Amino acid sequence: QKEVEQNSGPLSVPEGAIASLNCTYSDRGSQSFFWYRQYSGKSPELIMFIYSNGDKEDGRFTAQLNKASQYVSLLIRDSQPSDSATYLCAVDTSGGYNKLIFGAGTRLAVHP
Amino acid sequence: GAVVSQHPSWVICKSGTSVKIECRSLDFQATTMFWYRQFPKQSLMLMATSNEGSKATYEQGVEKDKFLINHASLTLSTLTVTSAHPEDSSFYICSAPRDSKNIQYFGAGTRLSVL
Numbered sequence: 001q002k003e004v005e006q007n008s009g010p011l012s013v014p015e016g017a018i019a020s021l022n023c024t025y026s027d028r029g030s031q032s033f034f035w036y037r038q039y040s041g042k043s044p045e046l047i048m049f050i051y052s053n054g055d056k057e058d059g060r061f062t063a064q065l066n067k068a069s070q071y072v073s074l075l076i077r078d079s080q081p082s083d084s085a086t087y088l089c090a091v092d093t094s095g096g097y098n099k100l101i102f103g104a105g106t107r108l109a110v111h112p
Numbered sequence: 113g114a115v116v117s118q119h120p121s122w123v124i125c126k127s128g129t130s131v132k133i134e135c136r137s138l139d140f141q142a143t144t145m146f147w148y149r150q151f152p153k154q155s156l157m158l159m160a161t162s163n164e165g166s167k168a169t170y171e172q173g174v175e176k177d178k179f180l181i182n183h184a185s186l187t188l189s190t191l192t193v194t195s196a197h198p199e200d201s202s203f204y205i206c207s208a209p210r211d212s213k214n215i216q217y218f219g220a221g222t223r224l225s226v227l
Contacts, residue, residue, distance in 0.1 A: 034215070
């Protein structure tokens with residue numbers, strides 16, 4: 001059974017701090033890794049994607065990938081209350097067909 | 113703007129009736145689309161992969177006769193919940209990969225309430 005694991009949280013950080021979200025996956029054949037943000041009652045929206053080991057930065061967001069450790073993380077710098085949401089880690093399956101496996105999500109709460 | 117359109121956004125129906133949900137890719141062709149279900153405070157669960165011009169591929173435990181999927185064109189997939197019951201009440205979301213990078217874009221979702 002291919003799995004994606006995330007700490008459900010809630011992760012509570014003060015406004016302006018760095019939020020660190022972590023994800024591990026079981027399928028060593030996975031090649032594509034995604035972070036989605038989901039506000040309550042809404043559908044997920046793409047935040048970041050990463051394919052290669054190392055860091056990828058986009059504005060206040062940095063995705064980090066370590067394929068050897070089967071670990072992917074998302075850092076949010078200068079956290080804002082509007083960042084409060086559930087963050088879903090998604091990993092493609094080596095079986096192809098673009099199928100993604102989602103983690104259960106980490107709920108982030110940024111307090112003023 | 114949105115790249116995947118999903119309708120309706122909210123539907124209430126009586127137990128025993130059928131409900132159809134549409135998912136359209138905007139400005140791109142999608143030979144594959146995905147249907148998910150999400151219960152409150154739970155993650156997305158993949159129900160099935162919709163394949164243009166062929167049968168859908170259902171995940172284990174999903175009843176294909178209850179959740180009918182039709183992908184008749186390169187821009188439209190439909191999910192029909194047949195003989196809906198209160199336990200089918202959930203948030204249904206479709207997605208489509210837009211490019212070779214396997215970036216999936218989600219529709220806005222359909223909240224189904226079965227009375």
